[in-house]
Amino acid sequence: MISNEKKRQLQELAINIRIQCMKQFGHLGVGHVGGSLSCCDLMACLYGEILNVDPKNPGWEERDRFIMSKGHAGPAMYAALALKGYFPEEELLTLNQPGTNLPSHTDMNRTPGVDMTTGSLGQGFSSGLGIAMGCQLKGLDNYTYILLGDGECDEGQVWECALFAPAKHLNRVIVFVDFNNRQLDGFIDEVLDLGNLCEKFETFGWHTVDVADGNDVEQICSAVEAAKRVEEKPSLIVLRTVKGKGCAFSEGNPLNHNMPVPAETAKEAIEELEKRKADLA
Amino acid sequence: MEVLLAKENKPEEIEMRQAYGEALRDMMDQNMPVMPMDADLMRAIGLLPYRDQYPDNIVDCGIAEANMFGVAAGLSAEGFIPFPHTFGVFASRRGCDQVFMSGAYAKQNVKVVGSDPGVLAGLNGGTHQALEDVAIMRAIPGMTIIEPTDAVMTKELTYLAAKTYGMFYIRLFRSKAVKIYEEGTKFQIGKAVKVKDGTDVTVIAAGTEVAEAIKASEIMKEKGVSVRVYDMFTIKPLDKEAVLEAAEETGAIVTAENHNIIGGLGSAVAEVLAENYPVPLERIGVKDTFGEVGPADWLKERFELKAEDIAKKIEKVLERK
Numbered sequence: 001m002i003s004n005e006k007k008r009q010l011q012e013l014a015i016n017i018r019i020q021c022m023k024q025f026g027h028l029g030v031g032h033v034g035g036s037l038s039c040c041d042l043m044a045c046l047y048g049e050i051l052n053v054d055p056k057n058p059g060w061e062e063r064d065r066f067i068m069s070k071g072h073a074g075p076a077m078y079a080a081l082a083l084k085g086y087f088p089e090e091e092l093l094t095l096n097q098p099g100t101n102l103p104s105h106t107d108m109n110r111t112p113g114v115d116m117t118t119g120s121l122g123q124g125f126s127s128g129l130g131i132a133m134g135c136q137l138k139g140l141d142n143y144t145y146i147l148l149g150d151g152e153c154d155e156g157q158v159w160e161c162a163l164f165a166p167a168k169h170l171n172r173v174i175v176f177v178d179f180n181n182r183q184l185d186g187f188i189d190e191v192l193d194l195g196n197l198c199e200k201f202e203t204f205g206w207h208t209v210d211v212a213d214g215n216d217v218e219q220i221c222s223a224v225e226a227a228k229r230v231e232e233k234p235s236l237i238v239l240r241t242v243k244g245k246g247c248a249f250s251e252g253n254p255l256n257h258n259m260p261v262p263a264e265t266a267k268e269a270i271e272e273l274e275k276r277k278a279d280l281a
Numbered sequence: 282m283e284v285l286l287a288k289e290n291k292p293e294e295i296e297m298r299q300a301y302g303e304a305l306r307d308m309m310d311q312n313m314p315v316m317p318m319d320a321d322l323m324r325a326i327g328l329l330p331y332r333d334q335y336p337d338n339i340v341d342c343g344i345a346e347a348n349m350f351g352v353a354a355g356l357s358a359e360g361f362i363p364f365p366h367t368f369g370v371f372a373s374r375r376g377c378d379q380v381f382m383s384g385a386y387a388k389q390n391v392k393v394v395g396s397d398p399g400v401l402a403g404l405n406g407g408t409h410q411a412l413e414d415v416a417i418m419r420a421i422p423g424m425t426i427i428e429p430t431d432a433v434m435t436k437e438l439t440y441l442a443a444k445t446y447g448m449f450y451i452r453l454f455r456s457k458a459v460k461i462y463e464e465g466t467k468f469q470i471g472k473a474v475k476v477k478d479g480t481d482v483t484v485i486a487a488g489t490e491v492a493e494a495i496k497a498s499e500i501m502k503e504k505g506v507s508v509r510v511y512d513m514f515t516i517k518p519l520d521k522e523a524v525l526e527a528a529e530e531t532g533a534i535v536t537a538e539n540h541n542i543i544g545g546l547g548s549a550v551a552e553v554l555a556e557n558y559p560v561p562l563e564r565i566g567v568k569d570t571f572g573e574v575g576p577a578d579w580l581k582e583r584f585e586l587k588a589e590d591i592a593k594k595i596e597k598v599l600e601r602k
Contacts, residue, residue: 108358109388116358117387120378126348127383130355130363137337138359157379160348168340 002221006049008280010217013083014044015277018246019270020079024095024102026266031095032104034243034256035149036076038180038215042239043080045220046145055085058112064142065131067116069124070149070178071105072258078102078111086113122155124148125175129165132173143228146175151183154192159204165234166205173234174227179214180243184257197238207233214239215246248272284474285463293432293460297453298327298396300432304439305364309335315443316356318365320346326366326396326455350376350393354383357390362443368402369395369411369452377417385421385448392442392449393418398428398488399539400572400580401454410572411452416544418450419517425470426516428452428488433462434514441470452488452516459492461512471515473523479509482595482602483527483534487513487546490537490565493581496588501595508595519549521557528560533598535563537591542566561601563594 002010017040025031046066047053053063068077075095082089087101094100101110105119116131118124125146132144152158165173177197185191194200198208207230209223220239227235243257244250247269250259305328308315318340323329332339342349346367353363367376372395384391395414402409418424425447429435435453442449461476468474476491477498486494491512498508509531511523527534534554536547547564554562567584581587 107387116355117382120382122347123351123354123379123383126351126379127355127358127387129348130352131358132355133340133352134356134359134361137361157347157351160345161351164342164345164348164352167343 002049002218007218010044010048011280012277013048014041014217015273015280016083017043017076017079019273020082020089020092021075022247022261022266022269022273024075024078024092025261026263027093028096029262030258030260031075032072032258033250033261034182035070035178035180036073037245037247037250038241038243039073039147039178040076040246041215041217042147042176042178042220043076045217045224047080047084049221050224051145052142053113055113058086062140062142065115065128065135065144067118067124067128067131067144067146068106069118069128069146070121070152071118071124073147074102074104074106077106077114081111081113121149121152122157125158125161129161129170129173132170133168136170136172141172143172143174146173148175148177150177150179150181150188150194151191153177153194153197162201162204162206170234171231174224175234175236177236177238178241179238180241182243182254182257198236201236205233207235209235209237211237211239214241246273282469282472282474283467285466286476287460287463291460293457295432296327296455296457297429297432297435298455300435301439301453302327302331304436306331308440308443309338313443314361316340316361316363318342318349318353318363320344320349320367320371322367346371346376347379350379350391351383353391354379354387354389362390362392364392364394366394366396368397368409369414370409372450373411373414373417381421385423388423389448390446392451394451394453396453396455398452398454399567400584400586401489401539401577402572404574404576406574407572412541412567412572413544414450414452415516415540415546419544419549421448424448424450424517426450426452427470428514428516430488430491430512430514431458431461433464433466434468437466437468438514441468445470454489458489461491468514471518471520473520474512474514475509476512477508477510479507479531481507481531481533482599483509483511483531484537484591484595485511485513485524485527485534485546485550486537487516488539490539490586493586493588494537494591497591497595500588500592506595506599513546516546516549519553521553524550524553525558528554528558533561533602535565535591535594535598537565537586539586540566541569543569561598563598565591565594
């Protein structure tokens with residue numbers, strides 16, 4: 001369990017990450033709003049509490065690894081990295097601009113703090129498992145964290161990974177599924193019903209945790225603690241999140257996967273977030 | 282590069298897969314971080330005997346190629362040198378997106394090994410004949426494509442691939458080839474080997490077609506034609522210097538490859554000639570059709586990949602000279 005003070009810090013960090021997301025989208029005028037905002041609370045937990053990393057030394061060998069397999073949520077990760085000090089916050093405004101180090105989908109060769117290049121769904125799961133295997137072979141006792149989208153779980157490669165990790169005893173892998181229940185063409189159960197994801201992964205040999213409110217920092221941190229207690233299996237944590245969470249214009253908007261964000265809309269969203277941050281204090 | 286050519290008709294001692302496995306074994310013994318990986322074809326590539334000896338290095342991923350190439354990319358990101366193997370058809374077609382994005386786009390160091398090139402897929406038939414693998418891999422930026430010619434070259438190129446950072450596609454015939462090189466030959470990635478000198482025409486060949494090209498040069502010698510033969514074992518990056526030297530000095534070129542004539546060695550040579558020094562060119566290869574089942578020799582005849590076919594193309598290109 002995290003302390004109340006920690007909880008408040010993480011909530012504040014999550015709001016700050018959303019504010020930085022809005023600055024990126026507002027500057028560009030468009031973006032993957034829904035899937036970025038749904039995972040901001042996880043980003044806050046990872047970079048504010050869970051990950052053992054050093055922003056001054058992004059390649060530090062002993063660090064925990066994090067792979068954003070749903071690569072289109074890059075802006076949420078970039079916001080967290082900037083706030084953590086990997087690069088200056090001003091750089092966030094270069095998102096998707098020619099020559100940027102912050103491309104739409106995460107790129108290990110461009111952005112400090114990004115451990116693997118992703119973008120084609122399903123692939124970050126496999127490369128993450130390869131990274132975890134490599135760390136294990138090197139005798140490191142770190143963790144490898146991977147974030148999947150719910151729609152991403154349609155990919156056959158995800159199920160190859162589901163078989164692979166327990167079979168190869170990659171027990172220091174913790175996978176999150178950002179289950180915001182929507183993919184581009186509609187609700188998850190309309191497009192391709194995933195059924196009970198936890199049950200499915202359990203039959204594949206995983207330890208699973210179903211987090212009822214995946215936008216609650218306390219529940220996220222508890223799930224990771226529970227996952228770490230299980231040492232003989234890899235873990236999958238399903239985060240029941242809300243797509244576009246935290247901003248009135250996007251939360252509940254069925255077209256929020258990739259949407260226009262006029263500067264004025266971003267400004268209003270930031271004001272809304274600032275107000276919430278003040279309330280928090 | 283130091284080339285020692287074997288005497289004609291000297292029998293090949295070992296299968297190419299044995300040479301490949303021995304090279305990997307030697308590197309594992311030297312504690313190089315090489316990691317042979319497979320999608321349930323270790324028995325086919327001859328690595329099964331090593332699996333228990335090197336449990337930390339060798340990973341059998343099961344019949345899940347997409348995951349294998351992804352895991353390979355992750356291992357590479359941690360400093361390992363993975364050699365994921367499957368049949369060429371699956372390495373290029375089934376694993377294409379993973380090889381492209383997690384591998385090449387992410388600037389990794391993965392040595393993709395695709396066995397059973399072209400018509401040499403035993404009796405597995407058209408479904409298993411990699412006739413488009415080179416074309417697919419050529420279109421991926423930064424991909425080095427090599428096709429070893431015999432066991433000596435296979436061993437050397439396996440070492441060289443491991444020691445050269447970057448993405449490789451190694452197109453590997455598994456069985457006994459025709460011996461071309463003697464032990465001790467040193468190759469250089471990107472440098473063609475002139476295996477026969479000649480002045481009237483040049484055949485640029487790769488893989489098992491090199492032996493056919495040498496035979497074709499003998500057929501033509503009897504007809505008074507002097508044929509130069511290049512072993513273009515690096516298909517990408519192509520040895521442009523060798524191509525242009527051949528064009529300037531012999532004035533006519535025939536390419537020979539165990540692959541579709543679209544997108545492979547013949548296309549690569551045509552691109553260089555067309556842009557720099559156009560001379561008459563004829564191509565030996567499978568003519569944009571699917572493979573079919575049958576013994577390798579019959580298939581070579583069926584798809585006109587034999588020495589006699591190359592000789593006919595030489596005559597044709599000379600008419601156009």
